[in-house]
Amino acid sequence: MSEKVIKVALIGQPNVGKSTIFNHLTGLNQHVGNWPGKTIEQKVGKVVFKNFTIEICDLPGTYSLTSNSEEERLARDYIIKEKPDLVVTILNATAIERSLYLLSEILLLEVPTVVGINMVDVANENGIEIDTKILEKKLKIPVVELIASKNLGLIELLDKITQSFEKREKFSIPFSAIRKTHKKELEELEEILKGSIPEHYPLRWTSVKLLEGDKEITNLSKMWLKDRWIEAHNILEKHEDAYLDIVGSRYEWISEIVSTAVKNHRPQEVSITDKIDRYATHPFWGITIVLIILSTTFFLTYFFAMPLSNLLSRYVPILQAYLNNAASDYLSPFVRGILFDGALGGAGMVFAFLPVLVIFFLFIGILEDVGYLARLAYIMDNFMHKIGLHGKSFLPLFLGFGCNVPAIMGARIIENQRAKVLTIILAPFIPCSARLAVLTFLAAPFFGKYAFLAIIALIALNLVVVVLLGKLLNSTTFKGIKTAFVMELPLYHKPNFKTIFIYVYNNVKSFLSKAATIIVVVSCIVWFLSSYPPQNIDESYLAQFGKFFEKTGALMGFPDWRAITALTTSFVAKENTIATFGVLLKVSKDETLGEKIGEIFSVPSAFSFLVVQMLFIPCLATIAVIYKEAGLKWAFYSLALHLTVSLFSGIVTFHFLRLFFA
Amino acid sequence: MVELTKLKKDEESQIVELKGGKDFHSRMASLGITKGAAIKVLQNYGKGPIIVIVRNTRIALGRGEANKILVDKNE
Numbered sequence: 034m035s036e037k038v039i040k041v042a043l044i045g046q047p048n049v050g051k052s053t054i055f056n057h058l059t060g061l062n063q064h065v066g067n068w069p070g071k072t073i074e075q076k077v078g079k080v081v082f083k084n085f086t087i088e089i090c091d092l093p094g095t096y097s098l099t100s101n102s103e104e105e106r107l108a109r110d111y112i113i114k115e116k117p118d119l120v121v122t123i124l125n126a127t128a129i130e131r132s133l134y135l136l137s138e139i140l141l142l143e144v145p146t147v148v149g150i151n152m153v154d155v156a157n158e159n160g161i162e163i164d165t166k167i168l169e170k171k172l173k174i175p176v177v178e179l180i181a182s183k184n185l186g187l188i189e190l191l192d193k194i195t196q197s198f199e200k201r202e203k204f205s206i207p208f209s210a211i212r213k214t215h216k217k218e219l220e221e222l223e224e225i226l227k228g229s230i231p232e233h234y235p236l237r238w239t240s241v242k243l244l245e246g247d248k249e250i251t252n253l254s255k256m257w258l259k260d261r262w263i264e265a266h267n268i269l270e271k272h273e274d275a276y277l278d279i280v281g282s283r284y285e286w287i288s289e290i291v292s293t294a295v296k297n298h299r300p301q302e303v304s305i306t307d308k309i310d311r312y313a314t315h316p317f318w319g320i321t322i323v324l325i326i327l328s329t330t331f332f333l334t335y336f337f338a339m340p341l342s343n344l345l346s347r348y349v350p351i352l353q354a355y356l357n358n359a360a361s362d363y364l365s366p367f368v369r370g371i372l373f374d375g376a377l378g379g380a381g382m383v384f385a386f387l388p389v390l391v392i393f394f395l396f397i398g399i400l401e402d403v404g405y406l407a408r409l410a411y412i413m414d415n416f417m418h419k420i421g422l423h424g425k426s427f428l429p430l431f432l433g434f435g436c437n438v439p440a441i442m443g444a445r446i447i448e449n450q451r452a453k454v455l456t457i458i459l460a461p462f463i464p465c466s467a468r469l470a471v472l473t474f475l476a477a478p479f480f481g482k483y484a485f486l487a488i489i490a491l492i493a494l495n496l497v498v499v500v501l502l503g504k505l506l507n508s509t510t511f512k513g514i515k516t517a518f519v520m521e522l523p524l525y526h527k528p529n530f531k532t533i534f535i536y537v538y539n540n541v542k543s544f545l546s547k548a549a550t551i552i553v554v555v556s557c558i559v560w561f562l563s564s565y566p567p568q569n570i571d572e573s574y575l576a577q578f579g580k581f582f583e584k585t586g587a588l589m590g591f592p593d594w595r596a597i598t599a600l601t602t603s604f605v606a607k608e609n610t611i612a613t614f615g616v617l618l619k620v621s622k623d624e625t626l627g628e629k630i631g632e633i634f635s636v637p638s639a640f641s642f643l644v645v646q647m648l649f650i651p652c653l654a655t656i657a658v659i660y661k662e663a664g665l666k667w668a669f670y671s672l673a674l675h676l677t678v679s680l681f682s683g684i685v686t687f688h689f690l691r692l693f694f695a
Numbered sequence: 696m697v698e699l700t701k702l703k704k705d706e707e708s709q710i711v712e713l714k715g716g717k718d719f720h721s722r723m724a725s726l727g728i729t730k731g732a733a734i735k736v737l738q739n740y741g742k743g744p745i746i747v748i749v750r751n752t753r754i755a756l757g758r759g760e761a762n763k764i765l766v767d768k769n770e
Binding site: 099101128130131134135161245277280283284297306314407414418424518519524 | 720750
């Protein structure tokens with residue numbers, strides 16, 4: 034018996050619980066990659082049900098299927114070009130009208146669809162009752178009630194998927210795509226397009242999109258129609274307002290359905306969400322809550338994750354020494370060096386990084402799952418406006434404190450391309466946990482009992498630089514960004530730990546696969562550069578590089594070339610600064626690395642070194658992600674900007690402080 | 696007919712017109728903000744984004760966007 038494969042696309046608006054459904058259905062049996070040629074994540078998973086294998090592709094959460102954002106284009110392209118056997122559309126029971134709007138876009142694509150209505154329990158609590166039977170009859174497609182957070186209704190959903198797949202019913206669009214006033218024009222467009230458009234583009238949908246003024250379809254149609262485009266163009270020009278009749282017709286259909294299938298018993302009641310929001314979005318209490326949450330995150334990171342990280346990194350040298358010793362009879366020094374000092378050293382660094390990342394993603398995961406993250410963006414909107422960004426940019430920048438890599442990836446939530454790039458450029462100036470770790474490590478030997486004060490001062494200075502830089506870039510390179518701010522504030526709900534767990538797991542895994550390989554490879558290269566020519570470390574390629582720039586370092590008060598070399602290796606990963614000092618300073622048994630580093634720096638030069646370290650070019654992984662998300666031009670822009678800003682700040686800091694510490 | 700930002704907290708009204716281009720219209724439509732829809736302001740502190748509820752969805756809107764939404768002012 035051969036198993037039948039059903040290809041399913043899962044789609045729904047943001048905050049509908051789509052990932053919870055996907056996670057419940059596929060568990061860890063999912064593959065997270067990127068859409069071909071794109072930087073948006075693609076999740077694919079499998080479920081075996083009865084004698085079917087159901088392959089589910091989790092499409093990006095979108096409110097509609099226009100060509101205005103990359104997510105929407107991806108979602109509709111997948112349905113048009115990959116031709117899934119079935120689309121599963123998840124509706125939000127608490128916001129059924131808006132959900133049906135997305136469904137109307139999908140139905141126009143003329144693919145077989147099964148509907149799942151999620152959060153039925155929350156809707157009931159709010160006095161909203163949905164009659165699934167009536168809804169099914171009106172929509173003419175199967176409808177299943179779901180409470181994904183409690184794992185209810187999913188078996189029924191799978192049942193409907195398989196039944197629907199086996200029946201292969203003939204499909205028809207259950208509503209009128211446009212009001213009567215412009216029906217004629219729609220039909221004329223269809224007449225013109227017929228025969229010219231590729232087979233997989235549904236005729237009605239394409240014509241509707243043309244009337245809506247969809248940019249992508251307009252361009253494609255010009256190409257398809259060639260000389261005949263002028264005919265279409267004439268119609269479109271004369272009926273610029275037709276799109277109002279498209280939207281209008283859809284919402285008329287929706288109202289008609291809702292009036293019979295949905296009952297709202299308590300429309301005037303103030304919900305729990307509104308009660309919480311009186312505080313969470315209040316100008317004063319809102320900020321207070323944000324501050325409490327941020328400080329809790331830092332507290333947990335510093336008192337739980339960092340010590341664990343330090344513990345892990347302490348065992349790496351022991352392991353390296355042990356392996357080096359054990360393998361000394363079998364392997365040449367070169368192989369041992371590259372394996373244990375290079376690769377294992379790099380891998381150790383990656384592992385030391387994990388506890389911090391886990392805590393961080395756990396926090397973001399919880400905040401997002403309960404629905405708070407959107408409020409955070411709302412509260413920070415005023416402040417972010419001052420640096421030319423809006424509230425949505427706060428989240429990625431905030432993520433930057435953990436690691437700049439997810440911060441840059443997080444900038445995807447910003448629709449405006451320029452605002453997105455500005456966020457990506459600013460994110461690496463946020464002191465990530467690795468830079469903060471270097472800072473805490475060096476502050477003690479540098480400043481003794483004033484270490485804590487110095488740390489606070491340096492972080493504050495760093496943030497001032499971010500704000501100033503934001504203002505500066507916003508009035509120069511990024512002049513005239515329109516900061517449109519439109520965001521749904523979802524209902525609050527209890528966290529679902531499975532969803533949060535999988536969120537953390539996927540993010541950590543994607544860090545491991547993306548960043549870890551680069552870190553390990555470049556660690557090997559740096560090991561080579563610091564070990565060859567092999568006579569003496571002071572003569573190595575890396576040392577020669579440091580010596581070449583010794584004069585530049587002197588401007589910032591750096592004691593000698595070793596500081597430059599240590600800074601340079603931080604390009605691989607920020608923690609390398611310390612590791613490089615460790616190698617270059619040849620620490621003997623009766624003193625610690627910290628003491629030795631402390632000896633060679635004066636107070637102004639130490640401060641200047643830390644300023645440069647904090648603002649220096651981001652690590653390789655960060656640059657790699659900038660390149661992937663924003664392109665080569667911006668990756669170079671970022672490098673140049675970091676070099677300029679860090680060196681300039683270093684020089685200013687050193688000469689300023691020298692006035693006080695002669 | 697007034698801009699949405701003119702409404703105070705807890706005031707209810709109906710959307711009469713949307714200004715702006717097609718992109719803005721389709722974006723608003725996907726969130727349920729269309730001509731004729733009932734709208735209620737949940738928060739408006741005179742500056743910064745406002746929060747409204749439309750078709751049972753809470754939406755934060757920048758003032759720029761909110762000014763493009765015209766509502767019925769029932770005296």
